[in-house]
Amino acid sequence: MKVSLYLTDLLIPVIMVFAGYLMHKHPPKNINWVVGYRTARSMRNTDTWVFANKKIGEIWVKAGAIALIASIAVQIPFLFLSVDAFAIMSVVLLFAQMAVLLISIIPVERALKKEFSDKKE
Numbered sequence: 001m002k003v004s005l006y007l008t009d010l011l012i013p014v015i016m017v018f019a020g021y022l023m024h025k026h027p028p029k030n031i032n033w034v035v036g037y038r039t040a041r042s043m044r045n046t047d048t049w050v051f052a053n054k055k056i057g058e059i060w061v062k063a064g065a066i067a068l069i070a071s072i073a074v075q076i077p078f079l080f081l082s083v084d085a086f087a088i089m090s091v092v093l094l095f096a097q098m099a100v101l102l103i104s105i106i107p108v109e110r111a112l113k114k115e116f117s118d119k120k121e
Contacts, residue, residue, distance in 0.1 A: 001083050005090045006075055012097040013068035020060025027053035039105070041112045048116050055111050059104045067097055 028036040031049045036042075042052035071093055078089045 002079060002086050005086055006079075009071050009075060009090050009093050009097075010068060012094065012101070013064045013071055016060045016064025016067065016101065018064075020057045020062075020064055022057070023053045024057025024061060027057070037108065039109065041109060041116075044116070048112060051115060052108055052112055055108045056104060059107060063100050063104055067100055071097070 023037070027050050031043050031046065032038075036049065037052045037056045039052070042048050074089065074093060075086075078086045
């Protein structure tokens with residue numbers, strides 16, 4: 001049980017690093033509603049689309065690596081406790097990782113606003 005929880009807790013940071021690398025190095029070429037960083041501001045034109053996807057990719061690689069190291073460090077002491085204690089820590093850790101994912105939107109939107117005017121093209 002602990003092994004599966006341990007590995008599950010590492011999924012979000014690993015996916016962040018992997019997806020971040022792909023988005024930073026190979027952003028989606030076409031604006032679409034399926035793949036990529038999709039907000040009203042990022043989808044205005046090709047320049048904002050590429051900029052936003054590269055920026056979120058850069059942030060996710062760094063934040064994902066930090067989250068991965070932090071997740072491993074947080075889990076180690078809980079390995080020696082009960083399964084219930086490990087499960088509670090696991091849920092808290094997953095919510096913290098999801099918060100990191102959501103908070104990463106803020107610097108991208110700020111960078112888009114700073115880099116590009118608010119006028120629609």
